[in-house]
Amino acid sequence: xxxxxxxxxxxxxxxxxxELPRPDPGPGEVRVRIAASGVxxxxxxxxxxxxxxxxxxxxxxxxxxxxxxxxALGEGVEDASVGGLRQxxxxxxxxxxxxxGGGYAEYVVTPAATVVPVPERxxxxxxxxxPEVFMTAFDAAFLQADLRAGETLLVHAVGSGVGTAVxxxxxxxxxxxxxxxxxxxxxxRAAALGLEHGVLGDDAWPxxxxxxxxxxxxDVILDLVGGAYLAGNQRVLAVxxxxxxVGVPGGPKAQIDxxxxxxxxxxxxxxVLRARATAEKAALARAFTEQVLPGFASGELQPVIxxxxxxxxxxxxxxxxxxxxxxxxILLEW
Numbered sequence: 001x002x003x004x005x006x007x008x009x010x011x012x013x014x015x016x017x018x019e020l021p022r023p024d025p026g027p028g029e030v031r032v033r034i035a036a037s038g039v040x041x042x043x044x045x046x047x048x049x050x051x052x053x054x055x056x057x058x059x060x061x062x063x064x065x066x067x068x069x070x071x072a073l074g075e076g077v078e079d080a081s082v083g084g085l086r087q088x089x090x091x092x093x094x095x096x097x098x099x100x101g102g103g104y105a106e107y108v109v110t111p112a113a114t115v116v117p118v119p120e121r122x123x124x125x126x127x128x129x130x131p132e133v134f135m136t137a138f139d140a141a142f143l144q145a146d147l148r149a150g151e152t153l154l155v156h157a158v159g160s161g162v163g164t165a166v167x168x169x170x171x172x173x174x175x176x177x178x179x180x181x182x183x184x185x186x187x188x189r190a191a192a193l194g195l196e197h198g199v200l201g202d203d204a205w206p207x208x209x210x211x212x213x214x215x216x217x218x219d220v221i222l223d224l225v226g227g228a229y230l231a232g233n234q235r236v237l238a239v240x241x242x243x244x245x246v247g248v249p250g251g252p253k254a255q256i257d258x259x260x261x262x263x264x265x266x267x268x269x270x271x272v273l274r275a276r277a278t279a280e281k282a283a284l285a286r287a288f289t290e291q292v293l294p295g296f297a298s299g300e301l302q303p304v305i306x307x308x309x310x311x312x313x314x315x316x317x318x319x320x321x322x323x324x325x326x327x328x329x330i331l332l333e334w
Contacts, residue, residue: 003105004314006060009049012315023109025074030089030112034068036128037103039317039330041249054100054275063103064274067096067118067127077112094118096131098273104314106334113282116289119296129303129329136246137166138292139284140271145220145242149174154209154218156225158195159186161329162246164304166222167193172300178212180205189327206232227251234260243268304328
């Protein structure tokens with residue numbers, strides 16, 4: 001099979017398309033013939049040698065998500081589906097899901113319990129823009145932060161893949177969504193997705209958020225920036241607020257005033273999907289199938305794709321993401 005391999009840590013040009021042995025599924029696993037692989041910032045960090053790969057996944061083939069067709073079953077994976085939910089998987093099923101690695105390839109082996117169905121009337125390439133961003137957004141905003149109707153959700157980097165996903169999920173849940181971006185163009189494009197309050201991510205963004213919320217602040221902050229925005233996040237966190245850190249491209253370190261959390265009875269937590277145990281990923285897949293997938297069928301939710309590139313152009317995909325050119329997902333097509 002063809003796969004994109006990290007030759008050595010370095011710039012985007014260290015990504016090479018090579019022929020590798022096609023993997024065989026083990027007990028409880030399925031092999032998926034991939035149609036599209038999503039590009040994520042974690043892939044950039046892995047390419048630079050800054051993101052250790054979980055045990056059991058390829059060390060030199062990046063890729064945290066996949067969408068394609070099941071073409072082989074491992075032992076113990078029944079050839080059937082039950083009640084419309086993916087309690088088991090059949091050869092020929094169109095599936096998508098998150099991975100610990102290895103997604104930049106024509107084939108990947110993954111636990112059967114972690115895949116979810118590709119929504120009807122959605123092609124497999126488009127589905128490549130769903131798993132990592134929508135599952136991350138759903139997990140962080142709802143399972144971790146318990147976002148509720150009527151609350152205010154602040155999304156940093158609203159034009160990113162996860163940002164556009166949580167924007168849609170928040171609106172679908174009845175929240176008021178405030179989104180920041182460092183470029184006005186991305187705020188305009190997010191407005192087309194329903195963003196109610198776009199805020200330019202300059203030094204004055206905390207004041208604007210407080211103005212929008214009449215001084216109350218945000219009930220939930222989905223933070224895709226990190227350290228550079230920590231002081232501002234503390235200023236705009238509402239009483240009882242929940243601050244969830246999902247990404248740190250703006251730096252992993254900053255000083256925190258614990259008195260703010262104490263005085264506002266607020267909480268702050270971090271989250272990642274990649275290193276979680278299979279049982280946790282399987283539980284997320286079930287919840288996502290039941291609670292989120294219907295939104296794609298109804299049209300309330302839609303994948304946001306910036307560009308689709310041939311797998312051989314993985315280096316260009318990384319360059320574009322590093323330059324923050326994308327609004328939504330960058331995909332590699334196989």
